Amino acid sequence: MKNIVLVLCSCLLFSITYGQIDKIEPPFWWSGMHLDQLQLVCYGKDISKYDIQIEGLTITEVKKTENPNYVFVTIDTKGVQPTTFSIDFKENNNTVFSQPYELKQRRENSKDRKGFDSSDVMYLIMPDRFANGDSKNDSHPDTVEKADRSNPGGRHGGDLQGVIDHLDYLKDLGATALWSTPLLEDNEPVYSYHTYAQSDLYKIDPRYGTNEDYKRLASEMHKQDMKLIMDYVTNHWGSKHWMIQDLPTKDWIHQWPEGFRRSNYRMTTQFDKNAAQVDAKGCMDGWFDTTMPDMNQSNPLLLNYITQNAIWWIEYADLDGFRVDTYSYNDKDGIAQWTKAIMEEYPNFNIVGEVWMHNQAQIAYWQKDSKIGAINGFNSYLPSVMDFTLHDALMVVFDEDEGAWDKGMIRAYENFTNDFLYPDINNILLFAGNHDTNRINEIYQGDIDKYKMAMTLVFTTRGIPQIYYGDEIGMLGNRDKKGDGDIRRDFPGGWEGDQQNAFLPTDQNIGRTKDQEAFHSFTKKVLNWRKNASAIHNGQLLQFIPFDNVYVYFRYNKEQTIMVIINNSTKDQNINVNRFKEGIQAFKTGTDIITDNNIDITEDFNIQAKKSMILELK
Known part of the structure; x- marks a missing residue:
């Protein structure tokens, strides 16, 4: 993809007689990027009526849409050194207003950054539920939902500072990479801690902190040889996103005559040669929820927008990887272009896509260079996928005490017999649970022997292991009986005044209990050994x-x-x-x-x- 979208964004810059520019996104860009065509998206009341000039740079295209509040201007940045230039908005050959814009210097060797791989262990957190490092931002005047720790589905106050404060805990545990569920602003009036209904793609939710705090998290992690993975959402935005409130084009999102239609969730229609088109459309174009408009990645302007946004966060925050939510619900050709563009910009980066399916061939279809995908001419360019079939086995296998033809440990064995389906088997993400599943220790009723068997498998077989926060201290949670909040409980000790602090060892007065310590010491021992176990890595x-x-x-x-x-x-x-x-x-x-x-x-x-x-x- 040659064009990147630069959307003019996020704070009121000028108010003038004939018009105004309200937004500029991203707030800056970089010189020397592989994607050297930059598509500026200017937003403001009737802004498309102006002519645009940029002295010293070549404008290669000006594109207007049916919404007069947008204009897309493509400029050529190839060979342009770091600089600040002026975007002039003209009427009748007179400059009505100007907007400065900066191309910054890239970090040295930014292109060559190395993503997560099978030598890593990924620790997954829900930031709102991990630790509250700054109680002053628990609620914020710019966002609607306020903190209410008594509400399992409400905001509890965990934030970026809380994560930074406990990096030593993660390092000591043996984790080498951190995946946080989304941190970008989610201004829905309820359930906003989930943060998958984002309202501003260039802004950390102020209840978590600031963009600078996020960049500081990455910097502090890199000092400890740890990697930071962003949870990126391509399939849907939040209903409160400013572009959803004033769509650039009608087909920016998937529209339905009745206004809303929920996805049928049948991802098999993406590759089923026998699938009815009405069913395929019902999966890919249906919405996840009323508050999550389904984005149309076949719209080139939208595709450019999310491509550039993703690259901006990698470059700005110095990221080491993406986990992409609901990857297989996107327009598959569009998401493949998105993935390819990112990997061309950062050839050693890594992206793992959530492909929640229950058949290895169907999951393998989505990994880069899949021979299964090639049957119908598709290549996702996605380096990594998640091993949901192994997770399916882990949820039942250790309660099957007697081995049988299709029960007990044969479930694990049979899972790995299908490894030939994957083009890159070591680049598969393994997990016993995450923020959408019942806790592994809930499934096995806190039985530490069953936890040890499950995690022995996850930590030592092929692929990249991921552990869900709190599993290492035996945390429980049942979403089927008590809702999502139960599998996303607060980590004990993450809040001032907590009666117990599981970040601390047992010999501290309020540290881990003996039972928690048993889970923790096993996990710590295996993970720290794993750091130098080359046979486990490759x-x-x-x-x-x-x-x-x-x-x-x-x-x-x-x-x-x-x-x-x-x-x-x-x-x-x-x-x-x-x-x-x-x-x-x-x-x-x-x-x-x-x-x-x-x-x-x-x-x-x-x-x-x-x-x-x-x-x-x-």
């Missing part, structure tokens, strides 16, 4: 068919071999080393990094019921 996976509900697999490369054993049965089980010689080879001992015990692997040994081992072979 090694091959060798798996054996589970017998007696015992699953054994190896991760190996030239430098290291790891043997993982998960005994999901209710009985101690014997490990017959001869059966696993293909993985054990000439190794003699294995150190269990969970218990620090040394195991002689030249002869059979036992593993206790409902336990796991991670053996580093020597």
Whole structure:
């Protein structure tokens, strides 16, 4: 894509006799970008009536729409050095008003930034529920909904400062990357803590902090060798977004004769060659909710707008990755162009898309260079997808005590037999739960042995593990019975006056309980070991068919071999080393990094019921 959208934005700049410019987005841009055609979107009352001149730069296109309050002006920035220039708005050859605009100097090596990968462990937070570092911004005069911590679906006051204050906790835990659910302004009157109905794509919600605070978070994380991932929403905006209030074009969003039609959510219609068009349209063009207008990525102006906005945040905040919400609900050709443009700007960046499906072939369709997508000529250019089929297995497998043909650990085994469908299997995001699912510890009723087995699998198999905040201290939550607020509880200790502070160890008076510490110490130990386990980062996976509900697999490369054993049965089980010689080879001992015990692997040994081992072979 050659054009980027620059939308003129966010504060009242001039009020004049013949007209005004109300918005300029983004507030600045950079010199030396790969996308060297910049499309300025000027917004103001009847602004399209003016002629536009930019001295010293070439205007290659002026585009007007049916809404006279917009004009799109494309300029060529190729070879232009960092500078401030003047955009002149003219009438009858006279300048009525001018707007200064700046092209900044890029960070050195900005293009070559390295995104998250399988050496990372991603920690997911809901910022409103993690920690309140600045109680003064809990409510804000520019936003409607006010803080009410007693309301499970209300705003509780967590913010960026709270995250910054607890980076040492994340570092100590062993997390290397942070994914926060969206932080941009959401000015819906209720449920705005969710922040997926955004009202300003260039502004951090003031109840979380400022744009500078977000940039400071990235800077502080980079000082600790941690990465920051933004949750980016392409499929829908919030009903209070200023452009939704005054649409540039009617087809900026998907319109329905009845005003609102909810998506049928059948993402299979994106590739089903037998699908009725009415059903495909009902999925892709239907709205998620009345407060979330569905954006039309087939509109080139809208597509340019979100492309440039995404690049602006990467460049401005120095980001290391995107997680893209509801990726497979977008116009698939449009979202592929969006993804391709970002990856061309930052070739080593990483983007993981939410493709919530329950079939590996259907998920694999959405990964870059998929042979399945190629069948109908589609390439998403999306580097990473989420392993929802493994999550499906994790939600039930550890309650299936007796192995069977299709139950117990065979569910995990069978999930990995389909790895051949993915073009890049190590670039798959793995998780036992997130902000939209029941908590893993709720599913298994706080059983720490089942948590350890589940997370052993997530932390040691192929792909990029993600852990949901609070799982590491055994937090519970059931959305089916108590709503979303229950799976998004406040992290204990994140608010002044909390009676207990789970950020602190057990030996502190108000620190973690003994039960919380048991969850935390296991997680911390495995994650910090994982940081230097190259076989887990990039090694091959060798798996054996589970017998007696015992699953054994190896991760190996030239430098290291790891043997993982998960005994999901209710009985101690014997490990017959001869059966696993293909993985054990000439190794003699294995150190269990969970218990620090040394195991002689030249002869059979036992593993206790409902336990796991991670053996580093020597």
